[in-house]
Amino acid sequence: MGLKADFSAELPAWRERVNKLVKENSDVVVDQVTVGQVYGGMRSVKGLVTDISYVDPNEGIRFRGFTIPEVLDMLPKPAGSQMPYVGGLYYLLLIGEVPTEEQAMDVENEWKKRAEIPDFVFDVLKSLPRDSHPMMMFSTAILALHHGSIFAWRYQEGMTRDEYWQPMLEDSLNLTAKLPSLAAYIYSLKYGKGEFIQPKTDLDWGANFAYMMGNPSQEYIDLSRLYFILHSDHESGNASAHATHLAASTLSDIYFAFSAGLNSLAGPLHGLANQEALRWLLGIHEEFNGVPSKDELYQYAWEKLNSGQVIPGYGHAVLRKPDPRFTAQFNYAQDHMPEDEIFQIAHLVYDVVPQVLIEQGKAKNPAPNVDAISGTLQYHYGIQEFEFYTVMFGVGRALGVSSNAVWSRALGQPLERPKSLTTAMLEDFAHKAK
Numbered sequence: 001m002g003l004k005a006d007f008s009a010e011l012p013a014w015r016e017r018v019n020k021l022v023k024e025n026s027d028v029v030v031d032q033v034t035v036g037q038v039y040g041g042m043r044s045v046k047g048l049v050t051d052i053s054y055v056d057p058n059e060g061i062r063f064r065g066f067t068i069p070e071v072l073d074m075l076p077k078p079a080g081s082q083m084p085y086v087g088g089l090y091y092l093l094l095i096g097e098v099p100t101e102e103q104a105m106d107v108e109n110e111w112k113k114r115a116e117i118p119d120f121v122f123d124v125l126k127s128l129p130r131d132s133h134p135m136m137m138f139s140t141a142i143l144a145l146h147h148g149s150i151f152a153w154r155y156q157e158g159m160t161r162d163e164y165w166q167p168m169l170e171d172s173l174n175l176t177a178k179l180p181s182l183a184a185y186i187y188s189l190k191y192g193k194g195e196f197i198q199p200k201t202d203l204d205w206g207a208n209f210a211y212m213m214g215n216p217s218q219e220y221i222d223l224s225r226l227y228f229i230l231h232s233d234h235e236s237g238n239a240s241a242h243a244t245h246l247a248a249s250t251l252s253d254i255y256f257a258f259s260a261g262l263n264s265l266a267g268p269l270h271g272l273a274n275q276e277a278l279r280w281l282l283g284i285h286e287e288f289n290g291v292p293s294k295d296e297l298y299q300y301a302w303e304k305l306n307s308g309q310v311i312p313g314y315g316h317a318v319l320r321k322p323d324p325r326f327t328a329q330f331n332y333a334q335d336h337m338p339e340d341e342i343f344q345i346a347h348l349v350y351d352v353v354p355q356v357l358i359e360q361g362k363a364k365n366p367a368p369n370v371d372a373i374s375g376t377l378q379y380h381y382g383i384q385e386f387e388f389y390t391v392m393f394g395v396g397r398a399l400g401v402s403s404n405a406v407w408s409r410a411l412g413q414p415l416e417r418p419k420s421l422t423t424a425m426l427e428d429f430a431h432k433a434k
Ligand code: NMX
Pocket: 043, 268, 269, 270, 271, 273, 305, 309, 310, 311, 312, 313, 314, 315, 316, 317, 318, 362, 363, 364, 365, 369, 370, 371
């Protein structure tokens, strides 16, 4: 059938379901908004919809209804590999069903056909100062790729709203196909790693990334697949997904929209926390000349909090238990690198920091999120330039946000435009409520 035909087959039932829901229930109240939420980053306000993933505060992410262990177990895997094809995950996110090996390979093959990056994108990257943050380089390169947007071109030519999803899917496949090479190219250019290693046509998307990063070991190939799968989606309210959705809701194409998403991923409260988390673990290693005792770490964590800093990798806007994306990477590290001292520190931090945050009494969630451990594994496998980790987060995140963007087009989701109020109006609400 192929991905496009499978998507096409899913669509009529979804359109009917959504049209019926909205037509018959448009006035049904889903949520109320408090002054605290209006001034508090809209935390927990239910105002978005996606069927691609859902984050339960206690259980964590489910992709299309499946937990992370289920996804890792059910998706087709290359022979001899512990982790599945990333193409299989993209199929699951887009179509909503677990793919057969043939369907997963269909996505992988589409990616191979579309992987070539135009030369001018490399020229743009080469023209940037070498001390640029790699997230700026990545986001700039994505914007440059807009030049080839099929959606933008078809929109100018004229097409019906029902057709919007088709060029959006084409663009999304074209975009995601290029990301492993683009990220690996930025890595080799920025950190002077010598001649860029060209992708190999016989490797899958995840394996090619590991190969181009200069570590084609089976362990790093599997870790790369795991990393991209785990970072792909986290429902639609997180900053990078929401920024992508907001930008795309103006009918801008996926290149403009994903670049917007990346720009929000680049903040330390979001994706950049992974580099900060590793910086903090390495700082502990340096301070104590190795792995500290529990008491020493307890004191150190308090000093950090007392100096007004956050503990990177801990806390979450939605989650209230350890993030299963943390657990999956923690288990991988436990299996493959238990002797690594930075991992041992990450383990100790996991034992000590939640208690410190509970005692401080501010964070609603004292548990680790995905960023608490991801850099530790990358560092172990030789990717030691930790500014680069958010680029890798972005490569993974593209899978989720582009799947959402295609579905938004397919279901005719409108321009997003919530209403703002003034402080005086909120004071008035407060006054009347008393
Ligand atoms: N260390 C210190 N203080 C914290 C932490 C933490 N890890 N987490 C929350 N707090 C504080 C927070 O700064 C806030 O303080 P104040 O009232 O003085 O403003 C208070 O606890 C209440 O915050 P919450 O409601 O628990 O968290 P919120 O939803 O506002 O923010 C995060 C969520 C993730 C931004 C926050 O927990 C944080 O800053 N964590 C550290 C950075 C991090 O790990 N970010 C990565 C998130 C995951 N990702 O991949 O994007």
